[in-house]
Amino acid sequence: MDEEKGVEQQIEDSNARFYNAFESLSIEKMEEVWKHSDDVICIHPGWEMFTSWTAIRESWVRIFENTKKIEFFITNVKVKAFEKIAIVVCLENIDSDMENKNIVRTGVTATNIFEKQNVNNNKYNNEWLMVHHHGSSVVNYMPPNVFV
Amino acid sequence: MDEEKGVEQQIEDSNARFYNAFESLSIEKMEEVWKHSDDVICIHPGWEMFTSWTAIRESWVRIFENTKKIEFFITNVKVKAFEKIAIVVCLENIDSDMENKNIVRTGVTATNIFEKQNVNNNKYNNEWLMVHHHGSSVVNYMPPNVFV
Numbered sequence: 382m383d384e385e386k387g388v389e390q391q392i393e394d395s396n397a398r399f400y401n402a403f404e405s406l407s408i409e410k411m412e413e414v415w416k417h418s419d420d421v422i423c424i425h426p427g428w429e430m431f432t433s434w435t436a437i438r439e440s441w442v443r444i445f446e447n448t449k450k451i452e453f454f455i456t457n458v459k460v461k462a463f464e465k466i467a468i469v470v471c472l473e474n475i476d477s478d479m480e481n482k483n484i485v486r487t488g489v490t491a492t493n494i495f496e497k498q499n500v501n502n503n504k505y506n507n508e509w510l511m512v513h514h515h516g517s518s519v520v521n522y523m524p525p526n527v528f529v
Numbered sequence: 530m531d532e533e534k535g536v537e538q539q540i541e542d543s544n545a546r547f548y549n550a551f552e553s554l555s556i557e558k559m560e561e562v563w564k565h566s567d568d569v570i571c572i573h574p575g576w577e578m579f580t581s582w583t584a585i586r587e588s589w590v591r592i593f594e595n596t597k598k599i600e601f602f603i604t605n606v607k608v609k610a611f612e613k614i615a616i617v618v619c620l621e622n623i624d625s626d627m628e629n630k631n632i633v634r635t636g637v638t639a640t641n642i643f644e645k646q647n648v649n650n651n652k653y654n655n656e657w658l659m660v661h662h663h664g665s666s667v668v669n670y671m672p673p674n675v676f677v
Contacts, residue, residue: 422618464613
């Protein structure tokens, strides 16, 4: 088996798990995706940075409270893997329905960074956890043809 | 000398060099900051991703052509250094003057990633070159007190 491809697939799976957690609007699922430490960083579209898991968790709680439904179709995925760190860049094609509004189709460019966990005898051993998320809205967004 | 602090300082210097190149509006200076490879990525505020140095270089040429003057005051710098890769997150406090307009003060949150070059007998040996830049505008931007 191609070892390099194996690692890349693990990282793509972790990236997909983040968007599945986002779609589920479940804070418990989002908790499983992130590393719970003081130095993790999250930049939501249009916002300054949130640092530390405590602050980031709170931001997700607020976002989930204010979202009725959200669906992601992820394209343009680029993965760069190093020994302990992996960088994923992708385009989030989003259908969202915020409280009392209609479904809106938007595009967000994302930089997602995952860190490989190496704690022995720990449930997170060898797992890639999110340590950084940076999303920014695409101003002149054109949905790709495959997104129907 | 503190080895760990030495590395962090090198990375902060590379980050400062990027903003100096941006302020200089000189494509030659920007060329010295970036790794010239096909897998580098740049996401300007409001845009989709540019990949490859050829495309990114062209984007800087266009930006510089359309900018009369730009000044950066960088705050909230967070550095995370690994063996070969370093992630910098910071807030860009910007005074800019685009063609035929007045000076505008804006805020951009940035994720900048640098890769340590290890090519022996190469002028880039041990240098940290930019491989990723992601900037996103802060919607409700409040300039920090120190920015006068």
